Amino acid sequence: MTNLHKDTHEITELILKAAAKARKEASSEPEPALTKPVKWPVNCIVGPGLEGAIACESKVGYVNGSKGWLIYRGYDIFDLCAYSTYEEVSYLLLHGSLPTENQLNTFKEQLVKCRSLPNTIRLLLGFPIENMNPMAVLRMGSNLMRQEFTYVDKDGVSLVEAEIISTDEDSIPMETPPKGEKRAIYEFVSKNKSKEAALSKGYLEPAAGYKSCYRLISGVASIAAAIAQIRRGHLPVEYDPELSHAANLIYMMSGKYPSAQEERIMDIALILHADHGINASTFAAMVVASTLSDIYLSVGSGIAALNGPLHGGANKKVLDMLTEIGSVDNVKPWYEKARKKKKKVMGFGHRVYKTYDPRARILSPLAKHLAKKNKKSALFFEIAQTLEKEVVSTIGAQKGVFPNVDFYSGIVYHSLGIPLDMFTPIFAVSRVAGWTARVTEYLKHNRIFRPRAIYTGSFDKNYIPIDKRKTK
Ligand code: ACO
16 A cells, blocks of 8 residues: 555545455456466467467466456456556566565666667657557557667677667768678667676677666657657657656656646556457567567567557447447437447457456446546446446347457547547557566567468369469
8 A cells, every 4th residue: 555645545545445346246266277287288279369279377467257357466467457557567567476565666766767769769750650550659669669779680699688779870880881782781780888898898688678667667658658649740759767658658748747636547457458368459568578589579569469459449439439329318329329330339348357357346436436527428428337347238138249358448548638549559558568578578488379260161173374364
């Protein structure tokens, strides 16, 4: 409790109330087949999209879809949201246990140090960010961080962490090809910052070390904040070293200091989105890492996968949908029309949860709490609650379709003054902790991912030269 501001007790109460309701409705037995070490190879029933496939063992987190549980490293999500902070949860996910006070302070200092990305931001400013998809820019930003913080893996040089920023003035592209070269050579590592020099100073570590994880946790947040500012026509805001990760994110995105309650709710939203089993984006990050690529590219792939409307992109779509519905009276007719057209309702359903997503249980009262101060958010919340009743009463129990994390997060972000197109980037900012924790864990016993497809094509076609082919 000591971590948390005294003005936010009301929020803790809301979470504890949601927790009590969830615990009453869900029994307390984990799934034995999915919670014990296995002897490989394992037998499992696999559906399309790898549904049901077991890919690895993990101690990072557990999702029980029929009971609506979410556990990070043994701790219930309700307890973490009620008593913890995003920094503590990131440490927990990465290192496996809750930090001591000293460990937490050192970790926070590291995160603060990693918040500044001068070259990445400078390079990003050269792109037409206001016309680009923010998730595409965020992905590009994570790749630019790779340039800023690692020695580029040119011929025969494996990627390693660099302490110094390497894209300085004299390493910018040469305009005149050097003698004997047919084209200009882009040189990103100046001689005195070579791998050898770095090795002799003893500060190299593999590019998938914890330091890279800290850089990504802090850095992706700084990039997202810079994107928000640039898209509003402003310059990026410098971080404030006194602020928490959540408060800094709001401050750097808007230039305004959040209230204690706003900071706490953003912090809870970050905790809730930090990890969630081997979902599509986590799997994408793990697949890339399993080839022994590197953590910056892995996180970039996670960002790319998260962008889709069936995954992290749904939070934005939920607000579009609530705007389209427009009024509480229009919920029923809108939903009936959607059902007739077999249209999916955004923010509902989940591959794993076939009951209430615990994250939605927490975000719903927080969205209501925040919406009190904002007329538009209050209307969104009312429409959302009415829609929830309609969907749950029609297909809830029948198809296992309930609100997921994205259903109420959009209303929370809207109330916090965050622009619509930054909703999914904020999801990514938070998920970096889970991506890096899972990748780091997997790499300890790495095996390259390689599923197979069932080939249903033919085998006996004769090659026809192009001039003899007929249009079908
Ligand atoms: N609205 C209406 N019906 C739904 C919905 C929904 N949102 N989700 C699932 N259903 C129905 C399906 O139509 C299907 O019905 P049927 O058996 O009559 O054909 C049944 O429930 C099973 O659904 P599937 O699509 O097979 O479930 P799947 O596990 O493949 O998909 C997914 C999960 C992609 C999340 C899906 O529920 C969906 O598209 N939801 C809307 C988008 C969304 O909110 N995504 C965010 C997910 S959370 C996250 O990624 C962070």
